[in-house]
Amino acid sequence: MIQEALREIQRGTAEIIDIERIEKLLKAYFDEEKTYTVKAGFDPTAPDLHLGHTVLLQKLAIFQKYGARVQFLIGSFTAMIGDPTGKNATRKVLTKEDIVTNIDSYTTQAFKILDPEKTDIVYNNEWLDELGAAGMLELASNLTVARMLERDDFSKRYASQTPIAVSEFIYPLLQGYDSVHLASDVEIGGTDQKFNLLMGRQLQKAYDIKKQQAVLMMPILEGLDGVQKMSKSLGNYIGVTDTANDMFGKVLSISDELMWRFYELLSTKTLDEIVELKSGVSDGSLHPKKVKEALALEITARFHSDEEANGAKEEFDKVHAKSQIPTDIAEFECDGEVWIAKALLDCNIEPSTSQARRDIKQGGVKIDQEKVTDDKLVLTAGEYLLQVGKRKFAKLKVN
RNA sequence: GGUGAGAUAGUCAAGUGGCCAACGACGGCGGACUGUAAAUCCGCUCCCUACGGGUUCAGAGGUUCGACUCCUCUUCUCACCA
Numbered sequence A: 001m002i003q004e005a006l007r008e009i010q011r012g013t014a015e016i017i018d019i020e021r022i023e024k025l026l027k028a029y030f031d032e033e034k035t036y037t038v039k040a041g042f043d044p045t046a047p048d049l050h051l052g053h054t055v056l057l058q059k060l061a062i063f064q065k066y067g068a069r070v071q072f073l074i075g076s077f078t079a080m081i082g083d084p085t086g087k088n089a090t091r092k093v094l095t096k097e098d099i100v101t102n103i104d105s106y107t108t109q110a111f112k113i114l115d116p117e118k119t120d121i122v123y124n125n126e127w128l129d130e131l132g133a134a135g136m137l138e139l140a141s142n143l144t145v146a147r148m149l150e151r152d153d154f155s156k157r158y159a160s161q162t163p164i165a166v167s168e169f170i171y172p173l174l175q176g177y178d179s180v181h182l183a184s185d186v187e188i189g190g191t192d193q194k195f196n197l198l199m200g201r202q203l204q205k206a207y208d209i210k211k212q213q214a215v216l217m218m219p220i221l222e223g224l225d226g227v228q229k230m231s232k233s234l235g236n237y238i239g240v241t242d243t244a245n246d247m248f249g250k251v252l253s254i255s256d257e258l259m260w261r262f263y264e265l266l267s268t269k270t271l272d273e274i275v276e277l278k279s280g281v282s283d284g285s286l287h288p289k290k291v292k293e294a295l296a297l298e299i300t301a302r303f304h305s306d307e308e309a310n311g312a313k314e315e316f317d318k319v320h321a322k323s324q325i326p327t328d329i330a331e332f333e334c335d336g337e338v339w340i341a342k343a344l345l346d347c348n349i350e351p352s353t354s355q356a357r358r359d360i361k362q363g364g365v366k367i368d369q370e371k372v373t374d375d376k377l378v379l380t381a382g383e384y385l386l387q388v389g390k391r392k393f394a395k396l397k398v399n
Numbered sequence B: 001g002g003u004g005a006g007a008u009a010g011u012c013a014a015g016u017g018g019c020c021a022a023c024g025a026c027g028g029c030g031g032a033c034u035g036u037a038a039a040u041c042c043g044c045u046c047c048c049u050a051c052g053g054g055u056u057c058a059g060a061g062g063u064u065c066g067a068c069u070c071c072u073c074u075u076c077u078c079a080c081c082a
Helices: A002-012 A020-034 A051-065 A096-110 A125-140 A145-150 A152-159 A165-180 A191-206 A242-253 A256-266 A271-282 A288-303 A306-321 A339-344 A353-363
Strands: A015-017 A036-042 A068-074 A121-122 A186-190 A212-220 A331-334 A365-367 A382-388 A393-399
Touching: A002 A020, A002 A051, A015 A020, A015 A096, A015 A191, A020 A036, A020 A186, A020 A212, A036 A051, A036 A165, A051 A068, A051 A186, A051 A212, A068 A096, A068 A165, A068 A382, A068 A393, A121 A125, A125 A165, A165 A191, A165 A339, A186 A191, A191 A212, A242 A288, A242 A306, A256 A271, A256 A288, A288 A306, A339 A353, A339 A365, A339 A382, A339 A393, A353 A365
Parallel strands: A036 A068, A036 A186, A068 A121, A186 A212, A331 A393
Antiparallel strands: A015 A212, A365 A382, A382 A393
């Protein structure tokens, strides 16, 4: 039982520090039903979660399954400093208002995965506001500059003369102090958080917390391109608020290689099941597309519902596999005669008439399923189904 | 604070008086092939009812028949020194 739990917990992790501690916690839970705490910090900097964030959330959910109370820490205080992690430039500092507006949507999204009954939402400004200058100095005395500069991105920035604000040095200290205050048993975070996570251990020791937190690091999930990390700014993300159709389609568009990565980090299938799927694909008894569809269904259903997920799949098959027309198409109206390029522009399926003409010349535009060859075509009264490429559709009614 | 270098399309990056709407790479888009995959191949990639016109190379002026290219100022970046 413990072994099984451990296996699930270890799944997909990049690194675990002090696995013995986790084992003991699990043992105490299975033997005596003792719960323990798992902390994870979230910066309320971006209001929208994507699947990359859910990797952590799902790991938390697994912990909840095995007796953990999750300390869902909102970095309400630290967000105002800006975590230097992964940035090579000083980050913009958020205002209080920005943060408050982000938190709400953040938590509702998170509870699609987490069990609210076993989750404590905590805000670190509650104790950090009170820390004061004296407390701050005491905290800071636990760390030397040399040690701080060991941190990878700090040393790189220092070497390359990129500015480091002193406030950024403080961030890891505060994050570590959160662990002291909460007396966390385990903290999880991304691999990029290693330094900060370890700081928690160090400070817990300094502040005489008897047991130091175990640390569990998850890898960073790749985005749709399979190369860069999933992030909103790169546009390669699957948002948890994406529509069922979008979500399904996006998952299906990832490469076969990346699919396994998604399985490992996002699916709730057991490791054995995944191994089975893998061997099925490699010996040819299972079509990779089927496997990917199953993944897309699972993920879509998680954030929507089974019915919606199935609907998305049907829609997808209809549009792409059988190249039929999608169900919901935006409709537009206009008066008088319209030049085709202008019509495409007005229906928002082309960005400019120039682009529209180019696509027509390349045979990428269809009206009522018929390829358009004349870029000077004028639409007279009637109803038309306009299509650009494979995916962009619009209905236009000319009066 | 001083000195020097630079700012070019979504990004990186050529171009240093006309041949520049601006090489190339990446990205993106369209086509072929497919499993809307990946890989590959071909084409396109500022705007405009267009074999023509308009607006671009940080911003504002200036020199010139003509400037992305030269000059002046402004803003911002970066490097070296303090």
